[in-house]
Amino acid sequence: MNTYHIDAYKGDIYTCVRSRCGFCFHACPVFLSKGFETYTSRGKCMIMKAFLEGKLPASQGLADRFALCTTCGYCTSVCDVDRPEIFNAFREDLRDAGYTIPRHDEIKENVEKQHSPYGSHDESLASRFAWKIDHDSPLLYYAGCTARYRERTIAEAMMMVLPSFDLLEEAMCCGSVLYRTGYRDDAMRQARALVSRIERYSTVVTTCAGCYKTLTRDYPAMGLQIRPEVLHCTQYLVREYKGGRLTLSPVGKGTKVTYHDPCHLGRGTCEYDAPRILLEAMGYEVIEMEHTREMALCCGAGGGLKSIDDSMATRIGSMRMEEAKRTGASLLVTACPFCVRNLRDAGGGELDVVDITELIAQSARREK
Amino acid sequence: MGTLFDELVGLLGNRKVTCDPIDLFPYSRDWCPLEHDHDFLPEAVCLPSTTEEVADILNLASKRGVPVVAWGGGTGMGGDCIAVDGGIVIATRQLNNVVELDEENRTITVQAGITIEDVNEVLARYGLWFPHDPESKPTSTVGAAIACDNNGTFGLRYGSMVDLLLSARVVLSTGEIIDAGPRKAHTTSTGYKLHYLMLGAQGTLGIVTEATLAVHPLPPSREVSLWLLPSMQSGIDILYSLHRAGVWLESAHINDRYRLDYYTHAYQERTGNDVTIPEGYQALLGVSVAGDDDVVAWTMKKMGTVIADGGGRRLDNPELEEAWWASKHTLSWEKNKWSSSQKEAKFGAADVAVPVGRVQDIYDTFVQSATSRGLPIVGVAVYNARPHVSPSLSCAVYVDDHDPLSVFSFYRYLDDMARAALSMQGTMSSYIGDGMRLRHLARAEHGRGLDVMWRVKDALDPSHTLNPHKIFPDDIERGRPP
Missing domain, CATH: 3.30.465.10 (Uridine Diphospho-n-acetylenolpyruvylglucosamine Reductase; domain 3)
Known part of the structure; x- marks a missing residue:
């Protein structure tokens, strides 16, 4: 008899089939884009039930459909069952059966060979801030691959704000993308490699919501313990601000902004307040969108979706942008380079999208 | 073609x-x-x-x-x-x-x-x-x-x-x-x-x-409250008294003792706090009143008097009230997640409606039928479907969907309830519809x-x-x- 990774979640799958509330639909980004229940969490549970009962075989069709999920976790916020965990496990089952997503395979190879999902990269992140880098510093700035290779202004803004810090000179992906696309063994290898590299630091600060969730939530779930304290940049900056080591000038006075909770930072790690504290400290007036905090709509980029269907990812992002525009804010602020990237692709022309670190860089003055 | x-x-x-x-x-x-x-x-x-x-x-x-x-x-x-x-x-x-x-x-x-x-x-x-x-x-x-x-x-x-x-x-x-x-x-x-x-x-x-x-x-303002009652039927009588008095409620739900225990048990599990139900109370009335603040305040006061006259008393527990309201309206997810209630077995409901004077009778039939069919009881919630007193009952039991006998018994139970409601000059379905069942x-x-x-x-x-x-x-x- 075959055994599957989702066997461990059988009880959860049948709980969904029983309760069948469908509350997971309401803001499921892929469902809102595609329309068929196949793409909802409840629909996926019905499909996995059929698979477990031998009514549906493993197939490329299943792999293709289960790849279309941003793993945003909205479904989990309205349910007792951790849905993305189950979907990750099923992605793994389908991969074991030989059904993979070519683009995700490429990403996996990129991480394997070059330690970054984006593949080749040549420019050193440190070049502009070499004077700040101290290899003996107890503080590591871990930018995350997107800030490092695609949204460099975010990494540069953060480096501008930080006191002296150390930087991993070469790429070292945390494994988030592997973990969320069904390559959990490979994610584990990558995670082990990173853990050994960061062991010596006291504090690791990251600008990436996905990396932050992976290091603080997924690593422990994988059985990995991390010695250093890991903080999202907003948490670190709030601590610095409250401790009087960072002064924020009121550059935002008179400006209305709205804040998009990145899924991995908000729902993923329950950090909703730190970014808002910083925005208010800089004088911005924060106007909330209709769906906010644990009910926030996803930007559309995560779970490997942007890599395989960019037009769907931006379609989802445009729903969020529409909601943001309705607030009347003149700026959409978020705290994740991947969200910034997708929301800009989705309609940044009509409403400016910035990462909070970029605002902090304009406002911060570090006390000696 | x-x-x-x-x-x-x-x-x-x-x-x-x-x-x-x-x-x-x-x-x-x-x-x-x-x-x-x-x-x-x-x-x-x-x-x-x-x-x-x-x-x-x-x-x-x-x-x-x-x-x-x-x-x-x-x-x-x-x-x-x-x-x-x-x-x-x-x-x-x-x-x-x-x-x-x-x-x-x-x-x-x-x-x-x-x-x-x-x-x-x-x-x-x-x-x-x-x-x-x-x-x-x-x-x-x-x-x-x-x-x-x-x-x-x-x-x-x-x-x-x-x-x-x-x-x-x-x-x-x-x-x-x-x-x-x-x-x-x-x-x-x-x-x-x-x-x-x-x-x-x-x-x-x-x-x-x-x-x-x-x-x-x-509505600009709303207050939600829970009241202990001596019986299900007393809830109906109290709603008529409130109606006669001119008290305009926004919602009213009468729950049986099983539901009351269900809510208090869930509350105890979540908070670790005990809830003591005094002797002699067999039902729970959940009410919301809404409007301007002064109207809400007046309604609460008048309602309290009428309910006390009908033998009820306030179950003064804001957390429990909030949790109950989360299950009815706000769907506040940290208070209430629907899936958590059905991890082992599924709810199944008979949704009969009976004349206003027969609520206690149909309730007794419910307990008797569910018990004799071997179906664990979730409990009864009496909704009011229309303006003024208009009971629509949700008579819920647990059904084990991995046990064919449990599913079979559930459908026999539905038949019992349907026939009983008809014999009381009611209807076999008040909110689910006939469907295929x-x-x-x-x-x-x-x-x-x-x-x-x-x-x-x-x-x-x-x-x-x-x-x-x-x-x-x-x-x-x-x-x-x-």
């Missing part, structure tokens, strides 16, 4: 049609208790986004002799939207636009696949709301609420769909599109009220694609009226395309082939 799939794709394009079993399984059951591996697969699922596309599908289906079932949120509790005979499922969730919000006339016209929650998100921007408020509102669609004629939390003040549906656009199986109802007026004495005919018809007469609904101002008792419910209903069905759906094996028993369906 091409394949069904090809013809549907010809009508809608390939992004809106699927015949792949992977996509069909999510539409293979609704919420009604079935054995865990029991599925009803349709042959195709379509996602129309206009009334005209629905008409095209129905035209095609009636020509091909393929059944069509309309699907809203798939949370129905009676199998209403299950494609028992295969055929086409019309999934309505892409019919999700607000057509017109008429602030001056307090109406909203929406496509039928929009969820009740989405309607209210739009209305809230204007200080308005659509107060038909079933607990499934994040998923339940306007069309499904019409087709099931279900109840909601605020029925006592605002009524249910019959009180809020002003008019509907309906597609018949012939492909004809009709506008039924008095447009934006609240009442009419002309002609037959065809829009009301769609209420509770479970998509067997036509498919509603658009509805104009009455909306109300959002009660149609064998339709003759007992409707008598010769059932034959007239079939003639209505025959007239509006001559090809018998729409949702077969619902409402009517097999002998009627077989006796008059199309």
Whole structure:
């Protein structure tokens, strides 16, 4: 008899089939884009039930459909069952059966060979801030691959704000993308490699919501313990601000902004307040969108979706942008380079999208 | 003639049609208790986004002799939207636009696949709301609420769909599109009220694609309270006393001792705090009052006096009140997650309604039947479906969907409750609908009226395309082939 990774979640799958509330639909980004229940969490549970009962075989069709999920976790916020965990496990089952997503395979190879999902990269992140880098510093700035290779202004803004810090000179992906696309063994290898590299630091600060969730939530779930304290940049900056080591000038006075909770930072790690504290400290007036905090709509980029269907990812992002525009804010602020990237692709022309670190860089003055 | 799939794709394009079993399984059951591996697969699922596309599908289906079932949120509790005979499922969730919000006339016209929650998100921007408020509102669609004629939390003040549906656009199986109802007026004495005919018809007469609904101002303030009562029937008496006194409640729910224990147990588990229920109290009244602050304050005070006179007393526990209200209205997820209640077994409900003087009697029947059938009791909640006292009962038990005997016993229990309600001059269903679970008792419910209903069905759906094996028993369906 075959055994599957989702066997461990059988009880959860049948709980969904029983309760069948469908509350997971309401803001499921892929469902809102595609329309068929196949793409909802409840629909996926019905499909996995059929698979477990031998009514549906493993197939490329299943792999293709289960790849279309941003793993945003909205479904989990309205349910007792951790849905993305189950979907990750099923992605793994389908991969074991030989059904993979070519683009995700490429990403996996990129991480394997070059330690970054984006593949080749040549420019050193440190070049502009070499004077700040101290290899003996107890503080590591871990930018995350997107800030490092695609949204460099975010990494540069953060480096501008930080006191002296150390930087991993070469790429070292945390494994988030592997973990969320069904390559959990490979994610584990990558995670082990990173853990050994960061062991010596006291504090690791990251600008990436996905990396932050992976290091603080997924690593422990994988059985990995991390010695250093890991903080999202907003948490670190709030601590610095409250401790009087960072002064924020009121550059935002008179400006209305709205804040998009990145899924991995908000729902993923329950950090909703730190970014808002910083925005208010800089004088911005924060106007909330209709769906906010644990009910926030996803930007559309995560779970490997942007890599395989960019037009769907931006379609989802445009729903969020529409909601943001309705607030009347003149700026959409978020705290994740991947969200910034997708929301800009989705309609940044009509409403400016910035990462909070970029605002902090304009406002911060570090006390000696 | 091409394949069904090809013809549907010809009508809608390939992004809106699927015949792949992977996509069909999510539409293979609704919420009604079935054995865990029991599925009803349709042959195709379509996602129309206009009334005209629905008409095209129905035209095609009636020509091909393929059944069509309309699907809203798939949370129905009676199998209403299950494609028992295969055929086409019309999934309505892409019919999700607000057509017109008429602030001056307090109406909203929406496509039928929009969820009740989405309607209210739009209305809230204007200080308005659509107060038909079933607990499934994040998923339940306007069309499904019409087709099931279900109840909601605020029925006592605002009524249910019959009180809020002003008019509907309906597609018949012939492909004809009709506008039924008095447009934006609240009442009419002309002609037959065809829009009301769609209420509770479970998509067997036509498919509603658009509805104009009455909306109300959002109340500025609300207070929720729980009251211990000596009995279920005393709750009804108290509601009449409040009615006589002129106290205008927003909602009132009477719960039995099992429900009371359910709520207090859940509270104790979550908080670690004990709740002591004094001797002599066998029921729980949950009430909300709403309006301006001074009106709410006055109502609370007056209500307290009337309830005390009726033998009740306040269960003064704000956390418990908040948790109860989360289950009824706010759906605040940290307080209440629906899935957590059904990890081991599923809820199954008999939804009878009885005359106001027979609530205690039907309650006693419930306890007796559930116990003798070996079904663990969840408890009874008495909703009020319409303005003024109008009990609609949810008599819930646990059903083990991995145990065929438990599922079998549940359906025998449903029969017990249905027959008991009829014997008390009530009805076997008050918010779920017959679906596929009660149609064998339709003759007992409707008598010769059932034959007239079939003639209505025959007239509006001559090809018998729409949702077969619902409402009517097999002998009627077989006796008059199309």
